[in-house]
Amino acid sequence: GIWVLLGADSVxxxxxxxxxxxxxxxxxxxxxxxxxxxxPLKVAEVWYGESDTVAMGVPESVVVTIxxxxxxxxxxxxxxxxxxxxxxxxxxxxxELRVSLDDRLVVRTPLVARExxxxxxxxxxxxxxxxxxxxxxxx
Numbered sequence: 001g002i003w004v005l006l007g008a009d010s011v012x013x014x015x016x017x018x019x020x021x022x023x024x025x026x027x028x029x030x031x032x033x034x035x036x037x038x039x040p041l042k043v044a045e046v047w048y049g050e051s052d053t054v055a056m057g058v059p060e061s062v063v064v065t066i067x068x069x070x071x072x073x074x075x076x077x078x079x080x081x082x083x084x085x086x087x088x089x090x091x092x093x094x095x096e097l098r099v100s101l102d103d104r105l106v107v108r109t110p111l112v113a114r115e116x117x118x119x120x121x122x123x124x125x126x127x128x129x130x131x132x133x134x135x136x137x138x139x
Contacts (some may be wrong), residue, residue: 001036002006002041009050010044022045024116028067028068029065029066029067029068030065030066030067030068030069030071031063031064031065031115032063032064032066032071033061033063034062034063034064034074034099034107035058035061035062035097036058036061036062036074037057037058037059037060038057038078039057039116040055040056040057041056041057041058041078041094041097042055042056042078042080042111042113043050043055044056044084044094045083045084046084046085046086046088046090046096046117047084047085047086047116047128048085048086048119048120048124048125048128048129049085049086049087049118049119050086050118050119050124051086051115051117051118053133054084054088054094054114054115054117055113055114055115056094056095056112056113056114057111057112057114058097058109058110058111058112059091059109059110059112059113060133062097062099062107062109064099064106064107066101066106068129070101073101073102074099074100074101074102074106075099075101076090076097076098076099077097077098077099077100078095078096078097078111079095079097079098080094080095081094081095082110083094086117086118086119086120087116087117087118087119088113088115088116088117089113089116090112090113090114090115090116091112091113092112092113093111093112094110094111094112094113095110095111096108096109096110096111097109097110097111
């Protein structure tokens with residue numbers, strides 16, 4: 001990080017105050033990797049695809065710096081669309097991950113497809129469309 005220390009009369013004072021600031025940060029805060037891009041976070045249903053599901057994850061590591069001892073207080077929320085329709089490409093954004101601490105947003109990142117799902121053939125899509133229609137009537 002970058003910080004600016006104003007009002008110090010000498011280089012020595014600036015160095016001591018900078019060291020105090022760094023010591024404070026290391027003593028009272030911790031940095032944690034919450035999610036890595038190699039781990040699937042959610043498997044969601046896909047409509048009209050050759051596969052019925054798609055695995056989702058984060059595109060890059062999700063790392064947060066929080067007050068020490070507050071890791072267990074973090075809350076993760078997945079925001080996903082009601083329906084995901086094929087085709088789906090690897091890396092396609094399908095939703096969002098939000099991590100909060102005390103109802104304050106700490107990090108927000110997209111959820112992306114970890115695999116491709118090709119569109120099913122005409123008859124498969126047709127019959128799945130009928131099944132979805134009746135399922136939606138019931139729910």
